Amino acid sequence: MGEDRTARTAVRTITDLARLAGVSPGTVSRALAGKSLVNTKTREKIEAIAREHGFRPNQMASGLRRQKTGVIGVVIPLGHDTRQQISDTFFMTLLGFLADELTLRGYDLMLRRVVPKDDADWLDRFIGSGMIDGVIVIGQSDQFDRIEEVADGYGPMVVWGNHAEGQRHCVVGTDNRLGGRLAAERLIAAGARRLAFLGDTTAIEFAARLAGAEDVAQRLSLPPIIELPAHLSPERASDEIARHLEAVMGRIDGIFAATDTLAALCLTALRTRGVAVPGDIKLIGFDDLPIASHTVPLLTTVKQDIAAGARGLVDLLLRRLAGEQTESLVLPPQLVVRQTA
């Protein structure tokens, strides 16, 4: 009964709590904030009451007053292909690591997926909402210019993506060009000479991967790499891949897929038409997603260190929040040789 009575007293606000403790709201605020300006005994009493009633301060009010929210925005721009990242294991895994890393650093994560094409204002709207202290953009998609503009006037932003000479926004990402070189070199070491690149190069990360491969092809005076554009969503990609193979079969002996997902689809398509891998065609992917170690034959690929990427993103963002100027962070990819090349 007595317990009932105390439990019944709803104590939602710091003022309720203050009344119960017989002090002023200000004191309660200070006590809960753990500042040293309040008497130890008072603090303990207040903490006890707070615990007993399960009191939690309203973060909205706190955020408004302090002009900071403790929330980091994470935004995934869905480019050309709206359905793109939904199936994209890479981005989702990165998101998982980001959530962990941010939690660890005491921040909450607000997720937003946007379609820039329908909503030119996507980035400013998020930043201007007053809900977030900083923003992490996952993937530049085709929004490089928009991001550059924003970066001029807004500090606490870090982007996952490709690093270009002289760009103004702070980016974390794999050295895609180097990755492309590694991939091409591996294909060639495995005996391939006439290469194709599978993937849509309007995404600048992919373009950079192709460029790296082309570096190698040129250096060795191989024929130019054939581009085979493909969407990332499995439904669409399957057809596209089939058509591409139809067209180029016999003229190539090595395929560099922009993504493990594409590589896996490609592998299936090749098997369907009875093409031996790596016998007739060598194949290499990118990312080293779980799927790469489940295909038959096992997929040779270029690994991105996703956990390190997430750590880098958060680290740089928090340093920028603290007012620091930060350079971009370019992570080295790593060749993982399995069976397809």
Add this chain to the structure above:
Amino acid sequence: MGEDRTARTAVRTITDLARLAGVSPGTVSRALAGKSLVNTKTREKIEAIAREHGFRPNQMASGLRRQKTGVIGVVIPLGHDTRQQISDTFFMTLLGFLADELTLRGYDLMLRRVVPKDDADWLDRFIGSGMIDGVIVIGQSDQFDRIEEVADGYGPMVVWGNHAEGQRHCVVGTDNRLGGRLAAERLIAAGARRLAFLGDTTAIEFAARLAGAEDVAQRLSLPPIIELPAHLSPERASDEIARHLEAVMGRIDGIFAATDTLAALCLTALRTRGVAVPGDIKLIGFDDLPIASHTVPLLTTVKQDIAAGARGLVDLLLRRLAGEQTESLVLPPQLVVRQTA
């Protein structure tokens, strides 16, 4: 130059904007809210100025005043196995669909991953933060009781997971028991008689799947199903699976894996030891993740409709926010026959 001057006038608050428009803040608020109480001409003028200066109202302040934030919390409790869901494609895909669905309905998404073991207070803390209007819990993990308690005093919560007789919290999920039946029936139809279940049954969803399979085994007077517990993270699971196979090989001819991910690992392990699938052992998974259509041989599995699940979660939550009482939603799983059984 003129443009420079106007652009320079920082207009962050509704009051700034009011001053520029020569009206009171209240009028600006009403104009921007699109209420009909303001003169068309005034509204247009205000909207023009707002657009010109890229004004966005502060959502924190708005949220505080209106006592609603337009944000839905999504929380993933990491149970027994901390690293669990990070690699779990299923949860991540669900999250992606949730993000889409919430955006569509005009809500933002706040993501939190918690380790209940280290933080008994995880759910109340999130709810009491004042930052969210409602919460979606992805996966009951081993927190069924905690969730039940909270459900008694807090309406706007919907949980992804398993539905049990007479439970008090509103849940959306696949009929796991039925799924288990479908799986067992398929294994048996393919010729298996001595079944094993691969997965950790302290997760109640998995327990229900096993229960469904046992229903069938009992009905047909087959020997009891052998349990092979395994973690979900690939690193740990591989070893565990290898050990399990070592122990039971020759005594079973059908494996029901709790998850496609486990099934894929299992398939690899079986190939390593030269066991023919489906020749010597039939195998079936659960979920129908992308990986299921990339293994060799292709994985037979029980499909969960993730998109429908996300839609259901959001729909029920919004109805609860509107004050409605809602029943749980149980989705039918669907057998997808491929090559492993």
Add this chain to the structure above:
DNA sequence: CGGTAAATTGCAAACGTTTGCAAGATTCCT
């Protein structure tokens, strides 16, 4: 014990928005 320094508290004004109420301006009718 008087007096100063330090520690502790209360007061009240912010943070930026929304909204009930009432005042002022228009419109419309007779």
Add this chain to the structure above:
DNA sequence: AGGAATCTTGCAAACGTTTGCAATTTACCG
């Protein structure tokens, strides 16, 4: 033209915290 009805607008009080400043209490010292 006079007055009621309807539109528009402004005023000011919230929403729940935090924090500078000042007032009060306590501790300390000679």
